[in-house]
Amino acid sequence: MRVLSGIQPTGRPHWGNFFGAIRQYIDLQEENDGFYFIADLHALTTVRDPARLRGYVIDAALDLLALGLDPAKATMFVQSHVPEVSELNWILLSGAPMGLLERCHAYKEKKAKGLVADAGLFTYPVLMSADILAYDSQIVPVGEDQVQHIEVCRDLAGRFNHSFGETFVLPKAKTLENGAKVPGTDGQKMSKSYDNTLPLFCDDKLDTVKKISKQIMRITTDSRAMEDAKDPEGDHLYDLYRLFASDAEVEAMAAMYRRGGFGYGEVKKAIAEASEAYFGPAREKRADLEKNLDYVHEALRAGAERARTVAAEVLSRAQTACGLR
Numbered sequence: 668m669r670v671l672s673g674i675q676p677t678g679r680p681h682w683g684n685f686f687g688a689i690r691q692y693i694d695l696q697e698e699n700d701g702f703y704f705i706a707d708l709h710a711l712t713t714v715r716d717p718a719r720l721r722g723y724v725i726d727a728a729l730d731l732l733a734l735g736l737d738p739a740k741a742t743m744f745v746q747s748h749v750p751e752v753s754e755l756n757w758i759l760l761s762g763a764p765m766g767l768l769e770r771c772h773a774y775k776e777k778k779a780k781g782l783v784a785d786a787g788l789f790t791y792p793v794l795m796s797a798d799i800l801a802y803d804s805q806i807v808p809v810g811e812d813q814v815q816h817i818e819v820c821r822d823l824a825g826r827f828n829h830s831f832g833e834t835f836v837l838p839k840a841k842t843l844e845n846g847a848k849v850p851g852t853d854g855q856k857m858s859k860s861y862d863n864t865l866p867l868f869c870d871d872k873l874d875t876v877k878k879i880s881k882q883i884m885r886i887t888t889d890s891r892a893m894e895d896a897k898d899p900e901g902d903h904l905y906d907l908y909r910l911f912a913s914d915a916e917v918e919a920m921a922a923m924y925r926r927g928g929f930g931y932g933e934v935k936k937a938i939a940e941a942s943e944a945y946f947g948p949a950r951e952k953r954a955d956l957e958k959n960l961d962y963v964h965e966a967l968r969a970g971a972e973r974a975r976t977v978a979a980e981v982l983s984r985a986q987t988a989c990g991l992r
């Protein structure tokens with residue numbers, strides 16, 4: 668199966684990115700033909716500083732490699748290194764209904780906040796569709812917030828196929844039951860734009876463990892008394908713990924909630940310990956990779972070369988279908 672997904676280089680990745688999406692990339696690279704890219708064209712809608720953008724792209728590659736993406740098993744590349752995608756973007760834009768894009772939540776939310784949205788943000792789901800269709804992708808592993816965009820992609824691909832004959836493969840989104848919508852420190856969806864994220868890596872490696880435990884301790888909780896029992900369902904601390912723990916540990920935590928007689932501090936401590944055990948090895952691996960940037964650049968170069976071969980073939984098929992050749 669051709670599996671494809673992308674992540675924006677807009678800052679440090681957080682637990683939501685990992686448990687919703689990156690974890691799936693790593694699992695799926697074993698048995699599938701995985702294409703994973705760093706969406707720098709999409710990031711241009713928010714990052715307007717060239718040095719920062721360049722830095723974020725390399726950071727994202729380091730993050731993915733440290734977390735277990737293997738360039739020998741999957742194709743890892745930078746979105747803009749495959750210019751065929753931008754050409755396909757125009758083909759898809761011509762024919763994308765305004766109403767369809769107006770309903771997309773990234774644009775709607777920004778407008779609702781009274782912020783000025785640019786055309787890049789408005790047409791963001793079309794570029795995403797080009798990303799997906801350019802590689803004949805069948806499965807797109809993502810968090811819940813991207814599912815709507817994959818529906819847009821299916822819609823646009825279906826319209827094109829209807830007008831010009833079978834050209835594009837219709838993809839399917841793949842989300843995980845435990846991880847599709849990871850809560851942030853305030854209980855809302857974890858998101859860089861809500862300033863409620865728990866990062867996987869920090870800039871200062873020595874401080875990472877301390878910094879992250881501090882952030883964990885700041886997770887909001889209700890004013891339940893220590894002795895009171897509590898239903899674990901819908902509690903965001905419990906949901907965060909579930910991401911790391913084994914079935915038996917989750918069951919034990921749920922029983923503790925139902926029994927009562929515990930403090931939220933205990934749960935936070937358990938989360939801090941579990942997250943450290945879980946991400947500690949990736950942090951060490953990242954520090955090693957940072958000393959070997961040539962390897963990272965070479966992986967991105969080889970990935971782009973492979974990705975371009977596939978995208979050129981699909982672009983040519985689309986151009987022929989609609990009369991551009």
Ligand code: TYM
Pocket residue numbers: 671672673674675676682683684685686687688689706709794795796798799807808809810811812813846847848849850856857858
């Ligand atoms: P981005 O960079 O915002 O997020 C990367 C991935 O992380 C997932 N995610 C979450 N999952 C669970 N809980 C959360 N709180 C959470 N926050 C983020 C996202 O769903 C995503 O899978 N538009 C995309 C990048 C992109 C793309 C594509 C993805 C560009 N082209 C083509 C798939 C296919 C984005 O902004 O992801």
